[in-house]
Amino acid sequence: DSGVTQTPKHLITATGQRVTLRCSPRSGDLSVYWYQQSLDQGLQFLIQYYNGEERAKGNILERFSAQQFPDLHSELNLSSLELGDSALYFCASSDLGGADTQYFGPGTRLTVL
């Protein structure tokens, strides 16, 4: 158990809908990262937050957004969902904002029908 929690574990929704994925980092970690992993692609970095502020952006679509709250939990919002958004979404956390070891949560499996 990495100490990173993600909810929900599974999410099934329809095209065009909007969903919110939630992540709680390890106790004491200030940085949260979001990744997408689909069957035909490896781990794709989406976005990083450090202590409430956006630190880095990767291949995140405009339909996706995220935020980190004062209690350091983070939410990833996915809107206008398409079939291709079906994937595993992972959250990771680290204690600082730099090249520190990232600890991953169990993931949320999103299925868009």
Next chain:
Amino acid sequence: EDQVTQSPEALRLQEGESSSLNCSYTVSGLRGLFWYRQDPGKGPEFLFTLYSAGEEKEKERLKATLTKKESFLHITAPKPEDSATYLCAVQGWENYGQNFVFGPGTRLSVLP
């Protein structure tokens, strides 16, 4: 641009048959190289961090080594429970404070 490749793509071993996985990287000044293990449908599990060429780290049947251009994950006398996908990631000093770059992984199967 930082890049990571891993080979082989897939590897099948008999229980007890030792082997090595390769991670080749291109990065502008290596800040850290990370190895993870991922089981199907689960989150990556941290194994090792290596920071400089010549560094080695061990954990049970696994040993990670690092050179200036690549890293190896040596698996000694593997067991079926070592079956998983092994991921390598790097971060360079130029994008310090930003994301990891992950390789595609090596899918390891250990047969009893």
